[in-house]
Amino acid sequence: xxxxxxxxLPPLDQSTVQYAPDDAVDFVIVGSGAAxxxxxxxxxxxxxxxxxxxxxxxxxxxxxxxxxxxxxNEAWLTNDFxxxxxxxxxxxxxxxxxxxxxxxxxxxxxxxxxxxxNYWRFREIDFVEASRTGAIAGTGFADWPITYQELExxxxxxxxxxxxxxxxxxxxxxxxxxxxxxxxxxKSTGVLLEQGAAKLGWTAHPAPLAIASTPLPGRGACIxxxxxxxxxxxxxxxxSSLVSVIPVAVATGRCEVRPDSxxxxxxxxxxxRVTGVKYFDARKAEIFQRAKAVVVCANGAETxxxxxxxxxxxxxxxxxxSSGVVGTHLMFNGGGTSLGVFEHEVNxxxxxxxxxxxxxxxxxxxxxxxxxxGGFDYRFDLTPIQFATGDGLPPDSPRWxxxxxxxxxxxxxxxxxxxxxxxxxxxxxxxITLDPTVKDAWGIPAIRMTYQDHPQDLRLYKYFTDRAEDLxxxxxxxxxxxxxxxxxxxxxxxxxxxxxxxxxxxSVVDKFxxxxxxxxxFIVDGSxxxxxxxxxxxxxxxxxxxxxxxxxxxxxxxxxx
Ligand SMILES: Cc1cc2nc3c(=O)[nH]c(=O)nc-3n(C[C@H](O)[C@H](O)[C@H](O)COP(=O)(O)OP(=O)(O)OC[C@H]3O[C@@H](n4cnc5c(N)ncnc54)[C@H](O)[C@@H]3O)c2cc1C
Ligand code: SF4
Numbered sequence: 001x002x003x004x005x006x007x008x009l010p011p012l013d014q015s016t017v018q019y020a021p022d023d024a025v026d027f028v029i030v031g032s033g034a035a036x037x038x039x040x041x042x043x044x045x046x047x048x049x050x051x052x053x054x055x056x057x058x059x060x061x062x063x064x065x066x067x068x069x070x071x072x073n074e075a076w077l078t079n080d081f082x083x084x085x086x087x088x089x090x091x092x093x094x095x096x097x098x099x100x101x102x103x104x105x106x107x108x109x110x111x112x113x114x115x116x117x118n119y120w121r122f123r124e125i126d127f128v129e130a131s132r133t134g135a136i137a138g139t140g141f142a143d144w145p146i147t148y149q150e151l152e153x154x155x156x157x158x159x160x161x162x163x164x165x166x167x168x169x170x171x172x173x174x175x176x177x178x179x180x181x182x183x184x185x186x187k188s189t190g191v192l193l194e195q196g197a198a199k200l201g202w203t204a205h206p207a208p209l210a211i212a213s214t215p216l217p218g219r220g221a222c223i224x225x226x227x228x229x230x231x232x233x234x235x236x237x238x239x240s241s242l243v244s245v246i247p248v249a250v251a252t253g254r255c256e257v258r259p260d261s262x263x264x265x266x267x268x269x270x271x272x273r274v275t276g277v278k279y280f281d282a283r284k285a286e287i288f289q290r291a292k293a294v295v296v297c298a299n300g301a302e303t304x305x306x307x308x309x310x311x312x313x314x315x316x317x318x319x320x321x322s323s324g325v326v327g328t329h330l331m332f333n334g335g336g337t338s339l340g341v342f343e344h345e346v347n348x349x350x351x352x353x354x355x356x357x358x359x360x361x362x363x364x365x366x367x368x369x370x371x372x373x374g375g376f377d378y379r380f381d382l383t384p385i386q387f388a389t390g391d392g393l394p395p396d397s398p399r400w401x402x403x404x405x406x407x408x409x410x411x412x413x414x415x416x417x418x419x420x421x422x423x424x425x426x427x428x429x430x431x432i433t434l435d436p437t438v439k440d441a442w443g444i445p446a447i448r449m450t451y452q453d454h455p456q457d458l459r460l461y462k463y464f465t466d467r468a469e470d471l472x473x474x475x476x477x478x479x480x481x482x483x484x485x486x487x488x489x490x491x492x493x494x495x496x497x498x499x500x501x502x503x504x505x506x507s508v509v510d511k512f513x514x515x516x517x518x519x520x521x522f523i524v525d526g527s528x529x530x531x532x533x534x535x536x537x538x539x540x541x542x543x544x545x546x547x548x549x550x551x552x553x554x555x556x557x558x559x560x561x
Contacts, residue, residue, distance in 0.1 A: 200470060
């Protein structure tokens with residue numbers, strides 16, 4: 001595999017307008033990821049003066065290398081635990097230990113730069129499931145203040161403005177417009193999933209992906225390079241905020257994207273209104289950027305951390321936290337994984353991650369007594385070193401010697417992981433709080449994560465693990481095994497920690513993402529989600545951002561902020 005693959009694409013413009021720190025711009029946006037990129041585009045194209053503060057660098061595809069050590073061991077594109085540590089404990093009774101618990105993209109484009117771009121819409125049930133299911137002890141399971149129908153036009157904006165390839169499945173929720181690009185062709189793993197699903201009476205559909213299947217203006221189509229999950233796309237096929245919405249914001253001439261700008265505090269005045277943000281630049285100099293309003297898009301872990309670190313005399317429990325809800329109801333999505341080895345080479349490592357999905361268990365038979373549901377895909381997203389040193393081989397395999405080497409060579413090309421992606425319940429006890437002692441390299445209190453899966457969810461994960469193994473057997477795997485089902489202690493889906501709702505006593509933002517406590521503060525990212533869907537939350541995070549952008553621009557235009 002070559003170290004670099006580059007089409008001759010015109011460079012993306014990084015020269016932005018420059019605002020002075022004491023110039024009170026209309027909006028400061030904290031974070032430039034899935035939601036921050038969309039907010040930047042929506043607010044700047046609506047005519048507002050916008051500064052985007054992003055803690056990480058502004059990269060181009062020239063910086064995206066096929067080097068698994070840089071990506072997975074040296075945090076090339078992601079939060080770096082060595083300078084931004086966090087602690088973890090399962091319950092509030094346990095002692096929190098310093099151990100990696102979160103992974104997200106750190107740089108312009110945020111986590112969309114290196115994610116795997118599975119773009120499932122939520123369905124009607126995801127917005128009203130709590131009232132259909134009834135109360136569940138130990139959870140804050142709640143309905144959303146908006147419906148699928150209200151969000152549908154904005155899902156369509158994501159399809160067309162960010163770039164999603166797919167074809168509607170009969171079980172899809174209603175859509176107002178077709179996909180802008182045809183689906184990607186099936187991989188060998190996709191064909192096997194189709195065959196296995198058919199044997200179980202299910203159907204495998206082309207996976208909707210935020211990956212260009214045909215060239216787009218200034219962007220290439222996917223060349224199936226094979227290092228997708230975790231890696232940046234060298235041909236701009238992956239529809240990251242970096243190559244889709246941020247260039248549109250920059251082209252307005254009204255949006256300044258300021259990379260290497262780490263926001264440490266949101267400041268407020270005596271009236272309780274936001275006045276701007278304090279941040280560190282690349283040299284660790286502290287700067288105060290004035291703003292008429294602030295939009296926080298720092299993700300479901302960093303957003304509550306920033307709000308809690310922004311406490312003041314007027315907001316002693318953290319900004320926008322009179323309810324005490326900031327940081328609570330953390331959701332990861334869950335799931336169950338089984339693995340199978342096939343007789344013939346499958347070469348699942350080639351190309352994008354997953355080309356086909358099975359949604360027959362999106363909603364479960366109530367007779368099962370389970371809550372939630374999910375979908376399956378076949379993938380093989382283990383790089384060679386991960387496969388050799390991690391859990392890619394069957395559990396009874398030798399870990400050294402001749403037989404170990406033989407198995408590595410034989411199984412790498414023949415193994416498939418069947419992922420069951422599921423819902424997980426929002427629990428008030430699963431939280432992001434500030435660690436009382438651990439600080440990052442800038443001296444800012446670190447994230448302390450408290451997380452334990454609900455017993456109901458663990459039963460759901462086991463059910464999906466079993467069905468994942470059924471699928472692999474039905475596809476003809478000669479050997480199958482399950483990954484153990486245990487409570488999660490690490491996640492890449494960081495959701496629900498500033499949930500939206502109509503009641504200021506039980507939620508942080510209203511249904512337009514305005515903080516209940518602070519009229520000129522908006523929170524738009526994974527933290528806004530009330531429930532987490534069945535995996536793949538980013539399509540919904542961006543649909544919410546398009547909706548928020550439209551409403552916030554309306555408020556600003558009418559002088560209602
Ligand atoms: C390996 C991987 C694969 C994934 N695959 C999928 C997938 O296939 N489908 C799917 O739906 N989801 C996937 N996800 C999850 C998805 O990427 C996230 O859900 C999504 O990007 C979250 O969007 P966001 O806007 O909340 O935050 P992010 O996209 O994480 O953006 C937050 C931004 O804020 C910046 N920031 C944070 N704090 C500060 C601060 N204090 N000052 C300045 N800037 C700050 C960060 O650097 C980052 O750029 C994946 C995630 C990972 C890690
Ligand atoms: S598989 Fe396709 S979308 Fe993914 S990084 Fe490679 S070229 Fe880009």
